[in-house]
Amino acid sequence: MQQYFEGRTSEKYTEIKSNTKIENKIIANERPDKNWKSEHYIVNNTTFAKMGFREAKFSSDDFKFNVFIDCYFKKAYFDNVNFSGSIFINCNFDEVTIVNCVFDYCKFDNCIIAYKYLKESISERPNIRWELCKNLSLECLKIGDESNYRKYFFEEKKASEKYYWKKFWHKGNEPYYKKYNWVDQFSGLFNFLLSKLNKTLWGYGEKLSRLFLNVVIVQVFFVVSYMCSIKSLQGEVKMSFPTAIYISLCNFFTVTCDYNSTKLSYKILSVTEGGLGIILTGFFVAALFRYINRRG
Numbered sequence: 211m212q213q214y215f216e217g218r219t220s221e222k223y224t225e226i227k228s229n230t231k232i233e234n235k236i237i238a239n240e241r242p243d244k245n246w247k248s249e250h251y252i253v254n255n256t257t258f259a260k261m262g263f264r265e266a267k268f269s270s271d272d273f274k275f276n277v278f279i280d281c282y283f284k285k286a287y288f289d290n291v292n293f294s295g296s297i298f299i300n301c302n303f304d305e306v307t308i309v310n311c312v313f314d315y316c317k318f319d320n321c322i323i324a325y326k327y328l329k330e331s332i333s334e335r336p337n338i339r340w341e342l343c344k345n346l347s348l349e350c351l352k353i354g355d356e357s358n359y360r361k362y363f364f365e366e367k368k369a370s371e372k373y374y375w376k377k378f379w380h381k382g383n384e385p386y387y388k389k390y391n392w393v394d395q396f397s398g399l400f401n402f403l404l405s406k407l408n409k410t411l412w413g414y415g416e417k418l419s420r421l422f423l424n425v426v427i428v429q430v431f432f433v434v435s436y437m438c439s440i441k442s443l444q445g446e447v448k449m450s451f452p453t454a455i456y457i458s459l460c461n462f463f464t465v466t467c468d469y470n471s472t473k474l475s476y477k478i479l480s481v482t483e484g485g486l487g488i489i490l491t492g493f494f495v496a497a498l499f500r501y502i503n504r505r506g
């Protein structure tokens with residue numbers, strides 16, 4: 211963390227004036243709290259360390275490329291503040307109010323801003339939104355905040371899908387995406403479809419209910435298929451609804467079945483269902499591992 215202090219000189223917060231640019235300073239160990247009422251402050255490439263900003267008010271400030279270490283922002287109010295490229299380490303953002311602020315390219319370490327406070331100020335640009343939400347979702351995991359983790363995680367996935375799609379299919383007036391050639395476009399389409407499949411199968415590993423629903427759909431499909439395509443089994447056993455369910459369950463979980471048939475349709479159905487069963491069971495084990503690992 212020494213790199214955030216080297217080459218910078220100490221400064222008191224009272225020396226900061228509106229519309230006067232300050233750079234390469236260290237502002238540390240002060241508690242302005244509610245006495246902080248900044249407006250049009252321009253503070254860049256500066257380190258704020260162990261600062262108390264409880265109930266402070268920030269308005270129309272330029273705070274780009276700063277580092278905030280152990281800063282206390284509880285109940286602080288931020289209106290039209292640009293934090294682009296800033297780093298927040300071990301900060302507290304409980305009950306903050308954030309209005310029309312910019313957090314592009316920001317990094318959070320061992321701290322988060324609750325999704326409900328930050329959501330309106332997250333960039334709509336997919337690549338920036340993706341990176342910020344990914345960073346915050348991982349930090350939520352580190353501190354054990356599952357509720358905000360899931361919110362940021364799903365926003366991360368939405369943003370990544372939007373990015374992949376724009377990488378594949380974008381308008382000519384979007385210069386950021388012009389750098390991609392046809393190979394990049396193909397990879398964008400592939401990743402987009404893969405992510406959508408991931409969402410459909412098991413909700414990116416976060417929705418077991420969706421996985422169970424897919425298992426039920428597979429079971430129903432194959433039960434109906436057995437009923438419609440196979441009238442009788444070996445040993446002159448007539449196909450019935452309970453028998454079809456039993457056969458489907460055996461094939462899905464790849465266990466020995468007491469009933470069999472020499473018909474090609476039966477062999478195709480049983481092999482296909484067995485393959486799907488292995489795949490969906492693998493997804494279930496992976497989802498269970500994710501669930502347990504987060505609580506480890």
